[in-house]
Amino acid sequence: MPDRLSIVRRNLHRVQQRIVEAAAKAGRDPAEVTLVGVTKYVDAATARLLVKAGCQDLGESRPQELWAKTEMLSDLPVRWHQIGHLQRNKVDRTIKTASLIHTVDSGRLLAAINSSAARQSMVAEVLLEVNISGDESKHGFAPDDMPDAVANLGDLASVRARGLMAMAAREGDAEVARRNFARLRELRDELQSSLSDRGSLAELSMGMSGDFQEAITEGATIVRVGSALWEGLD
Numbered sequence: 001m002p003d004r005l006s007i008v009r010r011n012l013h014r015v016q017q018r019i020v021e022a023a024a025k026a027g028r029d030p031a032e033v034t035l036v037g038v039t040k041y042v043d044a045a046t047a048r049l050l051v052k053a054g055c056q057d058l059g060e061s062r063p064q065e066l067w068a069k070t071e072m073l074s075d076l077p078v079r080w081h082q083i084g085h086l087q088r089n090k091v092d093r094t095i096k097t098a099s100l101i102h103t104v105d106s107g108r109l110l111a112a113i114n115s116s117a118a119r120q121s122m123v124a125e126v127l128l129e130v131n132i133s134g135d136e137s138k139h140g141f142a143p144d145d146m147p148d149a150v151a152n153l154g155d156l157a158s159v160r161a162r163g164l165m166a167m168a169a170r171e172g173d174a175e176v177a178r179r180n181f182a183r184l185r186e187l188r189d190e191l192q193s194s195l196s197d198r199g200s201l202a203e204l205s206m207g208m209s210g211d212f213q214e215a216i217t218e219g220a221t222i223v224r225v226g227s228a229l230w231e232g233l234d
C-alpha cells in the first residue's frame, strides 16, 4: 500500500495533467488556470499533504472549517478560498482569513463585506456567484440581476470584485455543464464591457472534479477540485 502522501501526490499530478490537456486542447496556457484544492472532505493533517505535494490554494465550504484549518496550517504558505455560502454574521473573520471569497451572492452580503473590510482597514477580494443553471437549490445572483450588482460596485471602496463564480446544473451531462460555463463567460464579457476600465472581472471560478475540463474549455481561470484529489484514501 502506498502511503497517504504518495496517494495525494499521484492524485494531484493526475488532476494537473488533465488541466494541462484541457488547456492545450483549448489553445490556452495552463498557467492561466489556478487549481483550488477543496479540503472540505478531509482533516487538516490530510490537507497538509496536499500542500506538501505542491498545491498552495485551498478551498473550504464552511467558514468555521476554514477558520479552523487556517489555524492548524498557519505554518504553511497557503492561499485560502471561501467557496461555500457565507452568512453575514461570519463576514468579519472570513475576509481576514480567505484571500478570495468566491460566493458573494447578494447585494446585502456585498454591502456587509464592504463595511466589515472598511472597519478592518482592508480591501476584500471577491467573486460574484451567479446561479447560471437556474437550479432553485443553488445560491447566487440571477443573471438578470448582475448588471445592477456590478453597477453598485463603484460605491463599495473596500471590495474588489475580481470576477464571477458558478456551478453547473446538478442534473446534466458534460454538454449541459459546458453550456452553463459558456453562459457564465458570455455574461462576464457583457459585464466587463459595461465596466470598461473601472475594474476587471478577469477571473472565472468554475469547474469541479466532474467537469473541470469542460470549464477550462470555456475559459475557467480557477477550478475547484475536491473528490478527485482524495481518491484512494480511507
Ligand SMILES: *Cc1c(COP(=O)(O)O)cnc(C)c1O
Residues within 6 Å of the ligand: 038, 040, 061, 083, 084, 207, 208, 209, 210, 224, 225, 226, 227, 228
Ligand atoms: C465541494 C465543492 C467543490 C468540489 O467538488 P468535487 O466534486 O468534490 O470536486 C467545488 N466547489 C464547491 C462550491 C463545492 O462546494
